[in-house]
Amino acid sequence: MSDHRPDYDRLSAYIEGALSPDATRWIELHLEKCETCREALEHESRFLERIGSLRSIEPPLDFTEAVMARVAQQPAFQPPAEVPWRKVAGWSVGLAASLAAVLGLGAWVAISSEAVVGANATGLLSSAITGLAEASSFVISTVGGFLSPAMALARVGGTIVLGLFDLARNSGLAVQLGVLLATVTLNYVLTRMVLNYQRRQ
Amino acid sequence: MDTDDRAIVEAVLNGHQHRYAELVGRYQSQIVNYVCRMLGNYEDAVDLSQDIFLKAYSALATYQPRYPFAAWLFRIARNAAIDELRRRRVPTVSLDAPIEFEDGTGSREVASLGPAPDTMYLEGEFEDRISAAVQALPEKYREPIVLRHAADLSYEEIADALELPIGTVKTRIFRAREALRRSLTDLFENESPVVAGAETS
């Protein structure tokens, strides 16, 4: 039997499951060989159980009812009115995104047609796609210009997009088209999220 | 799985006033237990708890969903309880055997609500003894221990409610438990020979 003083703080934290996995393992190993601490653990469990009687108070059965009777005398909250320009902003972003997608598809079709062939096509498409992505970010920033978080998000979106293009620049046309569509969608979703968030404020 | 607190708050804010009853039902027991252990009187605690839920309803639009609802509610509860205690200016007396706290909060003020120190305790009066011992703790230690054991909040939730670092919360709870182990020694004497804080020879 060891002669050290048990660490009650640690034992109580162990009982509550508030120790890290390492500390838990350590204490379990120690408990296996230390009778002093095993006794202390038992004592501490009983102690915490007793202290747990602090939560034994029952509210009256009609507590909720009584509160709600008083709440009912307060006016109910009004659902926030939809601000017209924000609705318009939401729609125009959607429209811009769709337009960008259509234009992108058009550009791809045009460039991959027989009129333009070979290595040129990839270069041209890369420029077209980068331009479109920047344009869509710009549209979104402008629409979101009223809202600084929207702007920040659009910028983040724009940066991610440019990074993606660098990656995609040397890939095939299909990959580039995929990136374009993903970008437009991402921008659209991000902007809608910001608008919804703003509406809720 | 329970509906998320935040979802209920949003429904209430959208005009569904009756759904507030779900939040009251969910937290009434924790709030009543907390307030009762802070004030030491059941009737007052029930009245104040109702006020707290009404205050929370009125302030609901200021709730920021990035914080846990429980922490926000308990911040309101805490302010109300402290105001009430200040308003009452509970007369205090000093006990002889002071509990030493690490920060030098030695001989401390003790609410005079508890039973006299030399009262004999019968079986079944444990709860009153524990309650009185908790009441006797300095506020700084009483609050976190009450939030932990009467309101059943986690260490994280207590840190949020008290706006303190979690390490501070743990330290205070451990110090409070140490004080309680000492002042309640006789409650456990016939149950186990191991007594917290006693010198082993």
Ligand SMILES: [Zn+2]
């Ligand atoms: Zn040991």
